[in-house]
Amino acid sequence: xVKNFQDILDMAKxxxxxxxxxxxxxxxxxxxxxxxxxxxxxxxxxxxxxxNKIELLAREIExxxxxxxxxxxxxxxxxxxxxxxxxxxxxxxxxxxxxxxTSTILSQALDRxxxxxxxxxxxxxxxxxxxxxxxxxFVTDPAxxxxxxxxQKEGIIKNAVLLTKALNxxxxxxxxxxxxxxxxxxxxxTLDARDLQKSCEAGNIPGCTVSGPLALDNAISLxxxxxxxIPGEVAxxxxxxLVPDIEAGNILYKSxxxxxxxDSAGIIIGTSAPMVLTSRADDHKAKFNxxxxxxxxxxxxxx
Amino acid sequence: xVKNFQDILDMAKxxxxxxxxxxxxxxxxxxxxxxxxxxxxxxxxxxxxxxNKIELLAREIExxxxxxxxxxxxxxxxxxxxxxxxxxxxxxxxxxxxxxxTSTILSQALDRxxxxxxxxxxxxxxxxxxxxxxxxxFVTDPAxxxxxxxxQKEGIIKNAVLLTKALNxxxxxxxxxxxxxxxxxxxxxTLDARDLQKSCEAGNIPGCTVSGPLALDNAISLxxxxxxxIPGEVAxxxxxxLVPDIEAGNILYKSxxxxxxxDSAGIIIGTSAPMVLTSRADDHKAKFNxxxxxxxxxxxxxx
Numbered sequence: 146x147v148k149n150f151q152d153i154l155d156m157a158k159x160x161x162x163x164x165x166x167x168x169x170x171x172x173x174x175x176x177x178x179x180x181x182x183x184x185x186x187x188x189x190x191x192x193x194x195x196x197n198k199i200e201l202l203a204r205e206i207e208x209x210x211x212x213x214x215x216x217x218x219x220x221x222x223x224x225x226x227x228x229x230x231x232x233x234x235x236x237x238x239x240x241x242x243x244x245x246x247t248s249t250i251l252s253q254a255l256d257r258x259x260x261x262x263x264x265x266x267x268x269x270x271x272x273x274x275x276x277x278x279x280x281x282x283f284v285t286d287p288a289x290x291x292x293x294x295x296x297q298k299e300g301i302i303k304n305a306v307l308l309t310k311a312l313n314x315x316x317x318x319x320x321x322x323x324x325x326x327x328x329x330x331x332x333x334x335t336l337d338a339r340d341l342q343k344s345c346e347a348g349n350i351p352g353c354t355v356s357g358p359l360a361l362d363n364a365i366s367l368x369x370x371x372x373x374x375i376p377g378e379v380a381x382x383x384x385x386x387l388v389p390d391i392e393a394g395n396i397l398y399k400s401x402x403x404x405x406x407x408d409s410a411g412i413i414i415g416t417s418a419p420m421v422l423t424s425r426a427d428d429h430k431a432k433f434n435x436x437x438x439x440x441x442x443x444x445x446x447x448x
Numbered sequence: 449x450v451k452n453f454q455d456i457l458d459m460a461k462x463x464x465x466x467x468x469x470x471x472x473x474x475x476x477x478x479x480x481x482x483x484x485x486x487x488x489x490x491x492x493x494x495x496x497x498x499x500n501k502i503e504l505l506a507r508e509i510e511x512x513x514x515x516x517x518x519x520x521x522x523x524x525x526x527x528x529x530x531x532x533x534x535x536x537x538x539x540x541x542x543x544x545x546x547x548x549x550t551s552t553i554l555s556q557a558l559d560r561x562x563x564x565x566x567x568x569x570x571x572x573x574x575x576x577x578x579x580x581x582x583x584x585x586f587v588t589d590p591a592x593x594x595x596x597x598x599x600q601k602e603g604i605i606k607n608a609v610l611l612t613k614a615l616n617x618x619x620x621x622x623x624x625x626x627x628x629x630x631x632x633x634x635x636x637x638t639l640d641a642r643d644l645q646k647s648c649e650a651g652n653i654p655g656c657t658v659s660g661p662l663a664l665d666n667a668i669s670l671x672x673x674x675x676x677x678i679p680g681e682v683a684x685x686x687x688x689x690l691v692p693d694i695e696a697g698n699i700l701y702k703s704x705x706x707x708x709x710x711d712s713a714g715i716i717i718g719t720s721a722p723m724v725l726t727s728r729a730d731d732h733k734a735k736f737n738x739x740x741x742x743x744x745x746x747x748x749x750x751x
């Protein structure tokens with residue numbers, strides 16, 4: 146069982162170092178996370194951005210750049226483009242967003258010529274290490290897809306399963322969340338959740354067990370699930386929480402990080418190489434955790 | 449500033465005792481909460497339901513029923529009806545749901561003849577006492593309205609303001625939540641949040657300050673709000689969180705209770721008298737906290 150980010154780091158240390166292309170590395174939090182990941186032996190970075198600023202900030206945090214490749218590039222779009230090309234050309238394994246807007250780097254990453262588009266849907270998976278839950282908890286998709294259709298939700302689950310597989314979590318338990326456990330025609334989330342469970346039972350979402358609709362308490366509390374007589378192996382011990390839409394997902398993400406005191410990480414899946422796409426509000430620890438996740442996913446995808 | 453449920457209890461103790469009509473009181477958790485509220489001097493209960501069971505359970509928890517009025521009624525619908533009539537006839541100030549289904553008691557409470565319908569929308573407000581937030585945090589509506597319209601959201605905010613007013617929270621800060629801070633035509637929550645702020649600025653939602661759209665972190669973390677340069681007095685210090693829909697609200701409610709370790713309470717507002725409508729999963733502490741909230745609201749509404 147993967148209990149926390151230390152377990153994930155320990156696993157990442159047993160893999161070959163991955164090369165991370167950092168877009169707009171001229172940011173202290175980003176450099177701190179990159180330095181830590183390099184010091185832990187899990188990555189080798191390539192820094193793209195304002196070289197002078199990068200060197201200045203690196204000195205402040207005692208980050209020795211001697212062996213580090215730096216591409217001195219100007220302009221957010223150009224920086225994102227060069228960083229992306231390092232990945233699409235095979236020179237790097239992971240793309241990391243630094244001090245650049247999400248839409249700017251995404252438009253390059255999803256560019257049909259130089260990008261790293263995959264075949265399916267692109268989604269975010271957030272990972273949480275909570276004192277109040279005995280194992281890692283994954284939430285998807287809190288950031289990329291606004292109001293996914295049933296088909297898109299299947300793809301979102303498949304992406305999350307790629308990540309849990311990379312973490313050696315066998316047959317993850319997926320809770321398709323809604324506000325209630327009962328099917329209600331007026332609540333699309335309950336219909337989708339039921340259909341996702343059926344689709345999984347029919348073999349269309351392999352490598353996991355999907356159950357739904359489940360309210361959050363019945364997904365993560367065995368006591369609640371028992372009290373309400375919720376059947377199935379997912380209830381009370383979910384690994385992955387599929388949220389109905391971006392509002393529910395983002396609010397859950399923020400509540401776990403800011404009010405439940407969780408350590409967190411975020412990763413984009415569905416591109417041909419993993420992307421670390423944390424926000425400015427995330428501290429360097431979250432960025433570092435995200436790199437560790439990306440290392441494991443990149444390793445698993447390359448097999 | 450109201451910091452926690454102890455503050456709320458202290459305030460309730462300074463009011464006249466309220467009479468609570470308990471529908472289906474034959475439940476240990478419900479009786480425990482009622483006993484505690486009676487012992488604290490904030491209520492006088494009338495117990496409706498299976499008298500034998502009530503007496504049996506009361507003995508188990510050493511609840512002396514000598515001065516307590518008990519209505520021996522059979523059948524969930526009849527119990528709910530009698531309990532509601534006690535309130536609509538003015539014999540009780542508060543209606544409390546015991547061991548009976550939510551829809552069963554609501555259909556009686558909203559009955560046009562014997563019910564306690566109000567003029568506006570009916571909504572739930574949940575209250576949270578969190579170690580990670582310096583004051584009480586209110587969330588609305590996590591339970592009653594599935595996908596409220598803009599107009600309904602205005603009513604939901606007004607109901608929450610009735611409650612904060614009863615708690616002497618002057619001009620509460622209301623954050624209209626969304627997944628992002630920017631207006632996005634594809635995200636109805638952001639449009640509604642913007643319109644709610646405008647409507648409040650135009651004087652249509654008196655007694656509070658509404659700001660939106662705000663992501664949850666920018667609503668409750670001053671640091672996040674500062675980092676993202678979010679203007680206004682609400683950012684980082686919201687009292688009331690208006691959620692976009694029932695899924696986001698329910699998931700937030702459950703995450704605060706089950707993963708952030710919050711003490712909680714829930715109350716229905718918009719009926720002519722407050723309703724305590726907690727779920728089976730809520731412990732007796734949550735039920736007790738809810739009674740204390742209802743006492744303050746009933747006191748404020750009767751003025």
